[in-house]
Amino acid sequence: MTLRFDPRVKLLILVLINVVVFASPDMATEWLCMGMIAVLLALMGCWRQLSLGLLVYAGMMGVLYLCGLFDNFLTAFISMTIVCFRKIMPTVFFASGLLATTKVGELVSAMQSMRVPKVIVIPFTVTLRFFPTAREEFSAILDAARLRGLRFSMERTLIPMMLRCANIAEELSAASVTRGIESAKKRTSMRELHLKAPDFCVGVVFVALAVFSVMGGVLVLYG
Amino acid sequence: MVKIENVTFHYGETREQCLHDVSMHIKKGECVLLCGESGCGKTTITRLINGLIPHFYEGEFSGKVIVAGHDIASTQPDALAGTVGSVFQNPRSQFFNLDTTGEVAFGCENLGLPPAEIHKRVNKTAAGLGIEHLLDRDIFALSGGEKQLVAIASAYALSPEIFVFDEPSSNLDWNAVGELAKLMLKLKQAGKTLIIAEHRLYWLAELIDRLVYMKNGRIENDWTVSEFLSLPEREQTGLGLRxxxxxxxxxxxxxxxxxxxxxxxxxxxxxxxRGEIVLRDISFAACPGEVIAILGGNGAGKTTLARALCGLHNKQSGEVSxxxxxxxxxxxxxTFYLVMQESGYQLFTDSVENEMMLSRSRRSRPSAEKVSAILESLSLTDFKDRxxxxxxxxxxxRTAIGTAMAHEAEVLIFDEPSSGLDYGNMRRVVAVIEQLRSKGKTVFIITHDYELLLAACTRVLILEGGRIRIDFPLTKDNFHKVKEIFS
Structure with missing residues (x-):
């Protein structure tokens, strides 16, 4: 059985996870946070995102452990890089589940009902919409480079890609303008948003986690 | 329904593609085709009607456009959203949502309709257009044709009286074009006013009432379909239309x-x-100078065959020699070169000439004489510094083709080379292909374009479910086989 959470709660949790990561008092709290996200993804039925995220995270921990065994410049550099990525892992982990279970329209309505101004909502949703397109564009450019026997280079891959993306972004905006995206009327959503018991439960749990880690996390328990 | 009076327009920075003193009237329930060469201004007219000009595309605008009683100059596009529905050329860049139902509901949500009403509209749209099977799907898993149907549905959900289409068939195969035509006929029968800017004309013959022929930003002619068909053949071809x-x-x-x-x-x-097999045991031989059309529906394996031949698809077995x-x-x-549908992807440098010179190593760089001969043969000499x-x-x-010639590609594979091209440019592609075959190259063309197929190809290879279904030379005797496929 999978639970559908209100997109507003999901956005709230996303923010709270950032609070936890930012406060991040110790490793144990981070694990606690990852664990809770894992349970939440399982409840939402995102098994693929769940297993992929945990695998990547475990891989990072493994490499960090190995780096700890050897003490030199290279391993220090590698661990620093990995620590940077590990810090954003909880956010990425949950965001993957959020994207998989939330429709763009729902997200727009949720943000609007939270009175987020339109100048933020529209670019935010366009960005979300854009990732899969950018991926398609990028692989086409890589193909073209391979046909010419060219090696990957910033100048030759990223500039054509940016030009193309700018084009697509313009066409996309034109299309959404003709569908009334700029309308001053209050936007509605086909799927009505109601906060239900499970929404309150997960909301409270993650608020508690955020408060807990701001106060010092698991270490506090040991005085 | 639509009144355009003495409109002159040109886009902000560039001076190209303007309208000069254009006037036309479109009655309710009429179906009007805007046609003419690339850059003649037909797309610009569609943008006048949906209000993208002057509100989204800025430029110098004079004259008057009245659409269903709204003066466009003082009406924001969102106020027109429920009056004019727009369907664009590129199915990849007109979706805001990642799922189809969300996309159909999108306009209604923007205009703040109550949720129960939106549900009703989505269901009514799906039933009315016969596309129930396309609801609740991932947009990225749809074919180009299916995307175009969803685009129409999302416009239809707002129940506009007027629909404008900007080259809606450019990226579609012939089956999908058939589906599109059926759907547009339904709109027409429902009394909607349709305005279509298009290059490919054959699929519209049954649908349209009028042809508006444009040239250099002016309306040159305005025929009824029967008037147009009764023009002498020479006059028709002289217009440069498909x-x-x-x-x-x-x-x-x-x-x-x-x-x-x-x-x-x-x-x-x-x-x-995931172990999904797309090509199964393909075997054939080809001679220099052959131009082989690769046909087949969506998912038949055409693109994968092209990518596998060019060595872009890694997961393959079998032999190519x-x-x-x-x-x-x-x-x-x-050596096997793919000319992509959007050749813009394949150009990496800052000028046409440098593009020809760009190579993997100094040794493989073509000589300046060779490059200038190639530029000349592709009529690109005037553009070499652009x-x-x-x-x-x-x-x-043509620049992408030039790079392949400069680096001695032996086999060239074209993916939909005529999509979105007008008659003149299509003929130019045919001429370049002729040139390649006279040099002894082997050419493959993935195409849905009947006109291009007949003008350029010497052999037809049809794929179905990843296998070769039929393979025959395109001669007068075999012509009926091709006709059957496209009927």
Missing amino acids: ALNPNVLHPTAAQPEQSNPFMRVSGLSAWYK LGGRRLSAKSRAG HPMSLSGGQKQ
């Missing part, structure tokens, strides 16, 4: 003189990550 009546076309490319196969493919199979020498997939890239991104679609495509 055929409205496909029955007048017949195959024209001569069979190649040589019959010693140079290229051989045997047992070629290809699959994807040229002149008796077996080539590994990796070593084929470049930035490739500033070229038109047809010029970009």
